[in-house]
Amino acid sequence: MNGVGLVHDYLLVLRGAERTFAAMADCFPRAPIHTTLYSARGTQGRFAGHPVHTSNLQHLGIRQRGFRALLPFFPTAVERLAVQDHDVVVSSSSAFAHGVRPRQGAAHVCFCHSPFRYVWHERELALTEAPPTLRPMLTRTLDRIRAWDVEAAGRVTVYLAGSELVRRRIGDYYGRESAVLHPPVETRRFTPAEPEDFFLTVGEVVRHKRVDVAIEAARRAGRRIKVVGTGPELPRLRARHGDHVEFLGRLSDEELADLMPRAQALVVANVEEFGIAAVEAQAAGRPVLAVDAGGVRETVIDGVTGVRVPTGTVDEFAQAMRDVPFGAFDRDAIVRNAARFDVTRFRARLIDVVAAARGDRAVPVAEPISEAAA
Numbered sequence: 001m002n003g004v005g006l007v008h009d010y011l012l013v014l015r016g017a018e019r020t021f022a023a024m025a026d027c028f029p030r031a032p033i034h035t036t037l038y039s040a041r042g043t044q045g046r047f048a049g050h051p052v053h054t055s056n057l058q059h060l061g062i063r064q065r066g067f068r069a070l071l072p073f074f075p076t077a078v079e080r081l082a083v084q085d086h087d088v089v090v091s092s093s094s095a096f097a098h099g100v101r102p103r104q105g106a107a108h109v110c111f112c113h114s115p116f117r118y119v120w121h122e123r124e125l126a127l128t129e130a131p132p133t134l135r136p137m138l139t140r141t142l143d144r145i146r147a148w149d150v151e152a153a154g155r156v157t158v159y160l161a162g163s164e165l166v167r168r169r170i171g172d173y174y175g176r177e178s179a180v181l182h183p184p185v186e187t188r189r190f191t192p193a194e195p196e197d198f199f200l201t202v203g204e205v206v207r208h209k210r211v212d213v214a215i216e217a218a219r220r221a222g223r224r225i226k227v228v229g230t231g232p233e234l235p236r237l238r239a240r241h242g243d244h245v246e247f248l249g250r251l252s253d254e255e256l257a258d259l260m261p262r263a264q265a266l267v268v269a270n271v272e273e274f275g276i277a278a279v280e281a282q283a284a285g286r287p288v289l290a291v292d293a294g295g296v297r298e299t300v301i302d303g304v305t306g307v308r309v310p311t312g313t314v315d316e317f318a319q320a321m322r323d324v325p326f327g328a329f330d331r332d333a334i335v336r337n338a339a340r341f342d343v344t345r346f347r348a349r350l351i352d353v354v355a356a357a358r359g360d361r362a363v364p365v366a367e368p369i370s371e372a373a374a
Helices: 016-026 056-060 067-079 123-129 132-153 164-174 211-221 234-241 253-262 276-283 314-323 331-341 343-358
Strands: 004-008 033-035 052-054 088-093 107-112 158-161 199-202 225-228 246-249 266-268 288-291 306-309
Touching: 004 016, 016 088, 016 276, 016 343, 056 067, 067 132, 088 343, 107 343, 123 132, 132 164, 158 164, 158 343, 199 211, 199 253, 199 276, 211 225, 211 234, 211 266, 211 314, 225 253, 234 246, 253 276, 266 276, 276 288, 276 331, 288 314, 306 314, 331 343
Parallel strands: 004 033, 004 088, 033 052, 088 107, 107 158, 199 225, 199 266, 225 246, 266 288, 288 306
Antiparallel strands: none
16 A cells, blocks of 8 residues: 555646645655646646646646636546555545545545535536526536535545635535644745735636726725736736736746735735635735635734725725725734744644544654744
8 A cells, every 4th residue: 555645636736725735745745646637837846756646637738727628527537536555545625636536444634625616605606607508508517516526525534624614614515524724824935025005916817706806996996906816807807907907917936925025915805715815915914905704704813914894895995995004004913923824833733634534643744843933
């Protein structure tokens, strides 16, 4: 047997879920990685120390822009990933990875970013985004995937939820108990600096991120805003707002670490399951302006490390942008709050959970850094 095997939905870019998986992989040096699609370039070589095994979908040559077209095929592709030689499987799932089929008697620890949003809490959004002629077919596909999703959840040994919101969803959708383990954040990448006169939003530019709300709020407030990220909504937003919004595309780690400390605040207009960018902004000493829901209730202290507006309307965000003195927040308090989510704490907890699921401590792991060092 090969000890620990690692699984992630697809490894095409390096965003929040992939960074969490990278921290998981660091706990188990050289452990094999199984995923449906993989791009070493897109993930910046982050997984070069691990053998990476992909599904047959890899041969199609599809990358980040086109992977959504493979939606009907992911459940079968995941189930065929060759994880049967491992006596413990550790998966990172926001859609399909929890559906792998370990051998009988093996333990499966799943870190769940969220049950697959497009078959559960954002099903109607997925349907409205599809062309009308394709909606009946997509409805049937989502129905099949939802049934598969529930069945797959029954095969997981231990669920770890990325936030209280995710813990509730796992209970509501799957009927499973889970423990909360907040995702890891590389807080030490960031150094505070003097803020400049602009707001910032960071993330994939898709409809559910509500980047358009942040942009319109800044326009009404007469404030500058910069948008970091790419995605299918970017061309539309750039065409509509390109004359008064700075669209920066995808930035390197170094570029983002330079930009975040200079923002007035990070704007989070959508409900995040956790929201790694919100913690990164605080690690950079900057407050967060967010809707009062989801993960920011666990990461942002209202009035101390940021401002949480009640319902997330454009007017609420615009008023806060106009009236809140974001430069007056206590930078040291903000940084201390972010330290609660440092990657070293995540690693230590995950190591303990995996060892307990296996039933002993004989799992090859990296040595955790002490809490005192964190």
